[in-house]
Amino acid sequence: MIPKLLIFLLESDIIIMLGNENSTRIESKEDVKSFLSRLAYVMAKKTKTITFQKIRDSDKGRNPRFTNRFTIACLFPDESPVEAIARELQSLNFKEYRHTIKDNLYPDRSEWRVFSRKYAHEPEHVYIKLRVDIISSSCRVQHDQIYVMSFHFSDRVLSKQDFPYLE
Numbered sequence: 001m002i003p004k005l006l007i008f009l010l011e012s013d014i015i016i017m018l019g020n021e022n023s024t025r026i027e028s029k030e031d032v033k034s035f036l037s038r039l040a041y042v043m044a045k046k047t048k049t050i051t052f053q054k055i056r057d058s059d060k061g062r063n064p065r066f067t068n069r070f071t072i073a074c075l076f077p078d079e080s081p082v083e084a085i086a087r088e089l090q091s092l093n094f095k096e097y098r099h100t101i102k103d104n105l106y107p108d109r110s111e112w113r114v115f116s117r118k119y120a121h122e123p124e125h126v127y128i129k130l131r132v133d134i135i136s137s138s139c140r141v142q143h144d145q146i147y148v149m150s151f152h153f154s155d156r157v158l159s160k161q162d163f164p165y166l167e
Contacts, residue, residue, distance in 0.1 A: 023102045026164050032094045035113055039132050042144040043090050050082050050089075052148045063155070071126060071152040075119060085148055088117070089130065095166050101129075109133060112149065116158055124153040 027035070042048050052068070059067045076084035092115055101112040110133050116125040129150035135143050160166050 023104060024099050025102075027097075027100050029094055029165050032097045032113075032165065035132070036092060036094060038134070039089060039092070039130075039146070042132055042134065042146055043086065045144055048144045048146065050086055050146045050148065052082055052085055052151065054081065056149070066153050066155040068150060068152045074153075075122070075126070085151055088128075088151075089146065089148070092117075092128070095163065096128075097165055098162055099164075103131070116154060116162070122153065124155075125158045127152055127154045 054069050054072070056068065059069075064070050072081045072084065096115040096117050098114045098116055101114060103109050103112060110131045112129050112131050115128040115130075117128060118125050127150050128148070130146060130148045133145045133147070135145060
């Protein structure tokens with residue numbers, strides 16, 4: 001018997017697989033660059049919302065070092081979290097891309113993109129999971145949204161094999 005719902009732990013994310021559908025994949029370099037262009041386009045607009053989940057349910061019982069709240073406070077102690085994250089998102093590049101995750105809970109929403117960045121003064125990479133939604137309303141007004149689910153120190157050591165486009 002094949003379970004209808006399987007739950008896997010991938011790094012610090014819960015990946016839900018329905019049936020045999022794989023929720024993670026590696027996008028082509030061109031698709032990653034296209035996503036980053038879309039991110040830059042939305043970041044340049046005045047009418048956008050950046051949502052950062054400072055406290056997540058998955059933080060319960062976790063070493064505080066690997067939480068969004070701790071990482072942001074550690075890396076950017078004197079800055080607004082959203083402003084610091086906005087600046088960091090603007091400088092993401094395709095070499096920092098790791099994989100793409102289908103959102104099985106909200107299948108009509110855009111997919112999650114996962115990146116990781118190394119900061120010189122920190123031993124761990126920072127795990128960054130985000131999505132960009134360009135939303136048009138019926139009154140022809142676009143309200144674009146960037147949702148940052150994760151921006152925290154990675155709880156495992158990463159290697160070159162974790163980055164498909166690292167040269």
